[in-house]
Amino acid sequence: MSERLTERTIEHLDRGPLDRDELAKLVAGGIAPGSYVNLGIGQPTAVSDYLAPGSGIILHTENGMLGMGPVAHGDQIDPDLINAGKIPVTELPGASYFHQADSFAMMRGGHIDVCVLGAFQVSQDGDLANWHTGKPDAIPAVGGAMDLATGAKQVYALMTLFARDGSPKLVPKCTYPLTGRGCVSRVYTDRAVFQLDGGRIVVSETFGQSFDELAASLDVDLLRAQDQ
Amino acid sequence: MSERLTERTIEHLDRGPLDRDELAKLVAGGIAPGSYVNLGIGQPTAVSDYLAPGSGIILHTENGMLGMGPVAHGDQIDPDLINAGKIPVTELPGASYFHQADSFAMMRGGHIDVCVLGAFQVSQDGDLANWHTGKPDAIPAVGGAMDLATGAKQVYALMTLFARDGSPKLVPKCTYPLTGRGCVSRVYTDRAVFQLDGGRIVVSETFGQSFDELAASLDVDLLRAQDQ
Amino acid sequence: MVTFSPDPDAAVEGVQDGATVLIGGFGAAGQPIELVDALRRTGAGDLTVVSNNAGNGTTGIAALLAAGRVRRVICSFPRQVDSFVFDELYRAGRIELEVVPQGNLAERLRAAGAGIGGFYTPTGVGTLLAEGKETRTIDGREYLLEFPIRGDVALIRASTSDRAGNLIYRKTARNFGPLMASAAALSVVEVSHIVETGALDPEAIVTPGIYVDRVVLTHE
């Protein structure tokens, strides 16, 4: 399990929930300098905008590259240089290219320090659901999601805490089809940050509400960091 | 199984057994132009001296190279460029280097057309024994022998037909520990060339003796090519 | 031994009905567009297509699907914003789909090329995609048993070939090319450049010519 984020649970009552940029920035700040990191498709991609220059964090994209740079614009665009979301990107000094078996060997073999993934649901045991809505007419498409969830040393889920219909996405047990079992160690949401540890959920920070208000809004048991 | 070598069994009665160079030359002549070939340590290495220039035959050495050239001499010697027998060699245009997993993937995956291997014994079923004398005090050392025997599309054994003690090395069943089962399709010896085909042994050529004399000297049943 | 085909149609000659065709590319990067178009023109049908995606828009793999040539798709990510051709066929029950996690897909292709009979992967354990698969616990961790995916033919795109069929790729267009070239009985490659043998750095060759059967020069 990853190191504790905070000694005590911090309740930010003087503000509302985080917006997308604030959340991306928070995730970026929680990644150790020098880490090898894979940012999943969608919201996690925005985390790269907030990685400190000089942090030495190196980005992996599972379609075959280490040392990925920012999104390409204008003349930088090269159709042979894209990220896993198929967006044109750039190359940083020290980059390397490899084929798909080597790229997923890197992932599956536990060499990527942190993978940040979007989520439909995360369970208190760290199960992740992010690939399939489970609807009968849905066309299943998994891409590298299961490999990433299973392979990285640390998997951080990044999501809003509540779905559009108001139901919580941090749940006792996922109702959506799983991407990986027991793989998530940290959950970043607009309302709070959670550490998952062997079935226990420890709240590191809350945003715009107290610990007790947060606890009342979820169907899982929460712990304060200082009660561990 | 490989193509027939000869329509009829040819008996060369006007000469003696082949010497080492003649045998190497004969093997070289039996390899199709453009083949990818691995020559085992020891006597098979000499086959490379007789590959016709322009034949387009490309040599693989399992320590990580395609496009191996002749043995290096003088200033050509580079300690980082050696063959599987740890002899300094040279590089031909079009050569490529790869690591051991890629090299043996190439071998195991059936991409090498022909592998020529020395042998202690070959059985009529194509079993090969070439790595271990079976003596109780012998230190076992297999190297790539089993991978080569198992992986190549065609395995040609290259050996004298009789051991120093006069016992035949083409046998009903190997008494030495096996390197691979049913892997040899052709046996080149100083006395004759044999095709192995599902337990049957067809003699292509004899050297210095007749088919009948050859048959009388071995404990296996032999067929003439024309009797197939 | 590698041969150089005069055009894409010649390069794909001989693909049979019912063939399993490995098609390189991740998104547009590394897609052998001209070879896929040529494959469609052969009229070969009842194909199994193995590729990361299941076609975009109305060209390439999508056109092959639209022409009714494909019985079955093995891929990791069929659903995309512009995968309407596949989507429609799938919803109409007119095409079979096997979804494979991208890393398992890559490893299964590698296994085919490397003569590995099967392997245990942790990816997919406990998910819908594990259904019907054998599991095994090794050193306290659960794995799924996966088997090789072999192709009758591979259609891939590389950047440059030398006259011995040695290939290099460009950036993330490398993706599945080297694996598919090793996993198929017949490997066909479209390239933007052909150079003399010896012009490529032997340390930097990604696909040795041993894995290449036919090369055709196409527009970039």
Added chain:
Amino acid sequence: MVTFSPDPDAAVEGVQDGATVLIGGFGAAGQPIELVDALRRTGAGDLTVVSNNAGNGTTGIAALLAAGRVRRVICSFPRQVDSFVFDELYRAGRIELEVVPQGNLAERLRAAGAGIGGFYTPTGVGTLLAEGKETRTIDGREYLLEFPIRGDVALIRASTSDRAGNLIYRKTARNFGPLMASAAALSVVEVSHIVETGALDPEAIVTPGIYVDRVVLTHE
């Protein structure tokens, strides 16, 4: 994150008694001689050494063996013309030996680096080296089940590292280096050249820096 060690002794600091040490090289090509010598000077013992060979003459691995530091050797080819140190220890029953076919050895190291739990190989079927191993028939062919070989530390030699730990090798000295770097918890590399990050061609990097922990510059 890669660190650069001032000398080979600093580079091998922390190897524990009982460690499994992966040592690169095939014959002399790619042997990390200086790191092996430094390992001997640490005094760490009860080691398991995984390497293609079991030492030549009286230097490198042979010296490590002679110093009594090695309990067990896993290799493909221990017996050589000048492997007398190993030979003597082995005949005296003072060292354990596991002989692994070279290709299976390479694949087991790759499996460790790639997170593969086990794999089925045709190499060794029906031989002495299959004894005690599980077999399985897949598509009519018999295979042996082999498991990963993981290292606590890997000692390898490359030609050049950049400041990010990206490595290139020279010719057949590449051999086991890339595999061992991926298979060990701690990867230590001796190189002849260190260059600035960005100086190596990203298409030609063989071992990405992610697999490298410590680099030390040694004489060629």
